[in-house]
Amino acid sequence: MQHDFTILEKAISFAVEAHQGLPRKGTHMPYILHPLESAAIVGSLTDDLEVIAATVLHDVLEDTSVTEKLLRSEFGDRIADWVCAESENKRKGQPEAETWQLRKQETINHLQREHRLEVKMITLGDKLSNIRAIYWDYQRIGDQLWDRFNQKDITKIGWYYRSVADAIRELHDTPAWRELDELIGKVFGTRGTVSDTKTEH
Numbered sequence: 215m216q217h218d219f220t221i222l223e224k225a226i227s228f229a230v231e232a233h234q235g236l237p238r239k240g241t242h243m244p245y246i247l248h249p250l251e252s253a254a255i256v257g258s259l260t261d262d263l264e265v266i267a268a269t270v271l272h273d274v275l276e277d278t279s280v281t282e283k284l285l286r287s288e289f290g291d292r293i294a295d296w297v298c299a300e301s302e303n304k305r306k307g308q309p310e311a312e313t314w315q316l317r318k319q320e321t322i323n324h325l326q327r328e329h330r331l332e333v334k335m336i337t338l339g340d341k342l343s344n345i346r347a348i349y350w351d352y353q354r355i356g357d358q359l360w361d362r363f364n365q366k367d368i369t370k371i372g373w374y375y376r377s378v379a380d381a382i383r384e385l386h387d388t389p390a391w392r393e394l395d396e397l398i399g400k401v402f403g404t405r406g407t408v409s410d411t412k413t414e415h
Contacts, residue, residue: 232278259385299324334382
């Protein structure tokens with residue numbers, strides 16, 4: 215495979231502009247750090263630069279003003295199809311807390327039916343980046359962490375992460391999936407409750 219980095223560089227520039235000024239939920243950190251970290255994780259799973267580029271772009275339809283039409287015109291159907299598959303129907307105009315359970319169940323159902331390994335790799339990069347942030351922030355601020363989420367029920371958040379990990383279990387022999395599995399256990403425990411992992415710093 216030729217390593218022409220143009221598509222990845224274009225995706226990074228596009229995502230930086232799309233997410234400009236947006237912070238990571240509950241923090242002052244630039245949001246772009248999340249898709250970049252997710253892409254680095256996916257880069258440990260594949261050398262297909264279009265998959266990595268799609269990971270960089272995985273939140274632009276959900277969280278920015280970018281449209282599917284624009285995404286397809288800029289990056290083509292292959293990348294756009296993967297980003298669409300990774301994007302929730304956010305049901306804009308409705309309170310996010312009220313639609314949380316429905317949206318997460320739809321994601322799980324979709325992943326259980328999904329046959330494209332590329333989509334599952336993008337999901338793994340996304341969710342591992344998220345659970346790392348959750349784990350690290352829980353060490354720092356404890357139960358205050360959950361105040362930043364639309365869903366306040368820790369058991370339900372744990373159910374969601376465990377269900378996603380199970381739906382992409384065909385990646386279980388990768389270090390990234392094993393890290394995801396380990397951190398879900400550390401944060402939520404085996405029964406979906408927060409385990410006693412907080413340490414003093």
